[in-house]
Amino acid sequence: MILRFAAVVATALVLAGPAAACTHPRTSLAYLEGQVMCPTCHTTLDQSDSAAARQIEGFIRQKIAACWTAHRIEAALVANYGQGILAAPSHKGFDLLAWWLPIAGVLAGAVVLAVGVWRWSRRREYEPDEPPDPALDEETERRLDDLLARFD
Amino acid sequence: MTRRLKLTAQLITLACVAGLLALLVWKLSHQHHAPRVGSVAPAFTLRRLDGPGKVSLASYRGHPVVLNFWASWCNPCKSEAAVLERDWASYHRRGVVFLGVDYHDLASDARRFVSAHALTFPMLQDGSGRVTGRYGIDQVPETYVLNRQGRVVAHLAGPITDSGFAGKFHSALVKAAA
Numbered sequence: 536m537i538l539r540f541a542a543v544v545a546t547a548l549v550l551a552g553p554a555a556a557c558t559h560p561r562t563s564l565a566y567l568e569g570q571v572m573c574p575t576c577h578t579t580l581d582q583s584d585s586a587a588a589r590q591i592e593g594f595i596r597q598k599i600a601a602c603w604t605a606h607r608i609e610a611a612l613v614a615n616y617g618q619g620i621l622a623a624p625s626h627k628g629f630d631l632l633a634w635w636l637p638i639a640g641v642l643a644g645a646v647v648l649a650v651g652v653w654r655w656s657r658r659r660e661y662e663p664d665e666p667p668d669p670a671l672d673e674e675t676e677r678r679l680d681d682l683l684a685r686f687d
Numbered sequence: 688m689t690r691r692l693k694l695t696a697q698l699i700t701l702a703c704v705a706g707l708l709a710l711l712v713w714k715l716s717h718q719h720h721a722p723r724v725g726s727v728a729p730a731f732t733l734r735r736l737d738g739p740g741k742v743s744l745a746s747y748r749g750h751p752v753v754l755n756f757w758a759s760w761c762n763p764c765k766s767e768a769a770v771l772e773r774d775w776a777s778y779h780r781r782g783v784v785f786l787g788v789d790y791h792d793l794a795s796d797a798r799r800f801v802s803a804h805a806l807t808f809p810m811l812q813d814g815s816g817r818v819t820g821r822y823g824i825d826q827v828p829e830t831y832v833l834n835r836q837g838r839v840v841a842h843l844a845g846p847i848t849d850s851g852f853a854g855k856f857h858s859a860l861v862k863a864a865a
Contacts, residue, residue, distance in 0.1 A: 590792070
């Protein structure tokens with residue numbers, strides 16, 4: 536009984552040891568699987584079951600156990616595989632375009648929409664309720680004059 | 688005012704369409720296909736996996752070259768490794784150079800693979816797959832045999848241990864070394 540208890544305590548200490556050694560919140564495999572690409576299948580790791588993806592997952596697991604931060608793990612993967620291993624482009628250089636272009640597109644769309652709505656509403660504002668009467672043709676005018684002349 | 692606005696909107700739309708077309712053309716023109724037999728193999732410079740420094744393919748001009756693309760996570764590469772090492776041992780005396788190109792792989796795992804299979808020919812690292820892509824590789828292992836002029840003599844898209852490839856590999860080696 537005592538031996539069993541000692542074994543349980545020892546196992547708990549072994550498992551808790553590395554966790555306690557971390558000085559920061561531990562990142563998770565689930566989080567990084569969505570941030571890292573499988574290099575051979577061009578999907579994120581969580582959507583891939585290829586051998587290359589499993590290898591990277593093993594690496595991530597190992598580094599999480601060693602208390603590496605998500606940023607440090609990503610940096611190590613970039614050093615090995617290049618920038619293309621990350622699902623999201625970096626926030627510097629030419630890659631910035633990937634972040635700003637969609638925002639610029641949405642803004643430009645909003646401006647175009649706003650101008651369109653403004654012009655449409657202005658047109659409605661100045662539009663007369665009823666169309667003006669068309670001018671009378673010569674024949675009708677002459678007949679009308681004749682009729683009116685009878686009442687003089 | 689309205690006309691100017693309309694003209695500006697049309698110009699912006701045209702510029703967007705032209706930009707998208709240019710991107711499409713760029714993408715199509717940068718797609719790589721496997722170099723054909725008889726064509727010059729794409730040049731490259733890669734980091735060594737088994738030591739410091741870089742190696743360029745051009746530095747082996749004048750030698751027949753066997754370019755073997757592999758990865759530590761690839762199962763057929765394991766059975767192929769011993770055959771490649773044996774062939775390297777017998778052909779390098781005739782001036783044939785064997786180059787291993789490790790593709791989309793963790794360098795640490797790749798080094799373990801090289802050590803476990805006691806591979807002694809030079810190993811290069813292509814983690815990003817940039818060079819491998821220029822050879823049209825989408826699976827490993829694949830092997831190219833180049834002649835002394837750097838032209839492709841054979842392209843074997845599969846393990847050289849396969850019954851269909853073994854004979855082709857050796858005849859290509861003999862042809863390249865001639």
